[in-house]
Amino acid sequence: MSKSKQVSEKDLLPLTPAVFHILLALAAEEKHGYAIMKEVEVNSKGQFRMGPGTLYGSIKRMLELSLIEETDERPDPEMDDQRRRYYKQTPFGAKVLKAELQRFNDLMQVAKSKGALGSI
Amino acid sequence: MKLDVKPHPSVAFYKTLVYLYPKAYRQEYGSHMVQVFADLLHDASRNGARSVMQVWAIALLDLVKTVIEEYARGGIRMTKSSFTLLSSFLLMLGGLFWLPVSYGQFEQYWEDPFGGPDILFEIGQKFMGPAMLLVALGLLGFVLHYGSRLSSLIKANLIISNSIIGTMAVLGIAGDLMLLPKTWEWAWYFFIVGMIIHLTGIIILGICALRCQLLTRFNVAFLLIGLPFPIYMFVGLIVQLMHITPSSALNDGFSAASLAAMGLGWILIGYAFFKDQIMIKKLQPSL
Known part of the structure; x- marks a missing residue:
């Protein structure tokens, strides 16, 4: 039985920055490790950088939690190294990401009501 | 790619x-x-x-x-053999961590890419505590592996030397994590005295290693680790006593070279330690 059936998305919140960024990087399409890293760097405007250990340590735990899965699909097999592993978000992973974004949004609403956002 | x-x-x-x-x-x-x-x-x-x-x-x-x-x-x-194998990597990693410390010494002469006044120096300093801790842990495995070939006196010398650097590592990391008062005036003197005691131990070990060919290669690396920093301190002391002010470039260059030698030395020792263990494993395939 997969862990996604035992654990609800709320149980996993708040996500660690690495898990959040990896889920976000895989929101649109499947990617291999280095492409995930580059996407995370772009999405965070260079403010969040992972080393290979954090990347694959997070991937390992995300696979165990069924947040992501390996995929055999290749965007363009001729352009890529066949030994690379590609990962994609699972439906459970998408739900967890959505729940985390909802949590951020709720916090933004609280901050807005307190005037903490200033001129943002 | x-x-x-x-x-x-x-x-x-x-x-x-x-x-x-x-x-x-x-x-x-x-x-x-x-x-x-x-x-x-x-x-x-x-x-x-x-x-x-x-x-x-x-x-x-x-x-x-x-x-x-x-x-x-x-x-x-962890078994004894897996710990000693890990120790060889810790020594190599510790040596590698000394290199940014050395690099940071040149801060004031290079353009700072991060924008701070001495940020490269500061970053380099952050590597110092972990570098000392990795070396201290690696040396534990070293004593465990080679202990039977060392005299009690050399072993005691190494244990004292290791305790000193281990204590300095813990205090250094605690300082970096702001667990100690920021204006810790005597920290610098403690570091110098501690390093001299630690490196004296390494020099003694180096002489012993050269005499008995403790490692199958790079025994001279112990002297590469142990000698440059005390020489730098000794020359600095003489220069001060003679009221000569050396140029900052010369001073920092000497300091960087002694720290780089230390890093390189630990990498070589770690590598030799690793190769010795691999060689033993090949000779004893059934173990």
Whole structure:
């Protein structure tokens, strides 16, 4: 039985920055490790950088939690190294990401009501 | 990165460091981590040596953190031989950590890419505590492995030397984590005295290693570690007593060279220690 059936998305919140960024990087399409890293760097405007250990340590735990899965699909097999592993978000992973974004949004609403956002 | 692109030469060293991870994790993800690191270096090398060093700095800190995490998650089951094998990597890693400390000494002469007044120096200093801790842990395994070939006096000398650097490492890391008062005036004097005692121990070990050929190679590296820093301090003291003010470039250059020699020396010792253990394993395949 997969862990996604035992654990609800709320149980996993708040996500660690690495898990959040990896889920976000895989929101649109499947990617291999280095492409995930580059996407995370772009999405965070260079403010969040992972080393290979954090990347694959997070991937390992995300696979165990069924947040992501390996995929055999290749965007363009001729352009890529066949030994690379590609990962994609699972439906459970998408739900967890959505729940985390909802949590951020709720916090933004609280901050807005307190005037903490200033001129943002 | 495509497969036909030649990897950066330092990727091989990272590949060796990946052996620090638990075996199951390494077998599952090790090659992919090396591939990602090679890709990172490939991109960084287009932007020059500084970008390459930045990638290495991030990867090293990441490696130490995640190795501990993976062992903590899997539960640590360690035999004497796996601990001594790990120790050889810790010495190499400790040596590698001394290199940014050395690099930081040149801060004031180079343009600062991060914008702070002495940020490279500050970053370099952050590596010092972990470098000393890694060396102290690595030396524990070293004593365990070679202890039977060392006299009680040399062993005692090494244990004192190791206790000193271990204490300095813990205090250094505590200082970096702001666990100690910031204006700790005598910390610098404690560091100098501690280093002199520690390195004296390493010099004594080096003489013994050269005489009895303790390691199968690089025995002279102990002197490479032990001698330059005390010489630097001694020359500095003489210069001060003679009321001569050396140029900052000369002073910092000497300081950087002594720290780089220390780093290089530990890398060589760690490598020789590793090779000795591999050789023994090959000679005793049934063990």
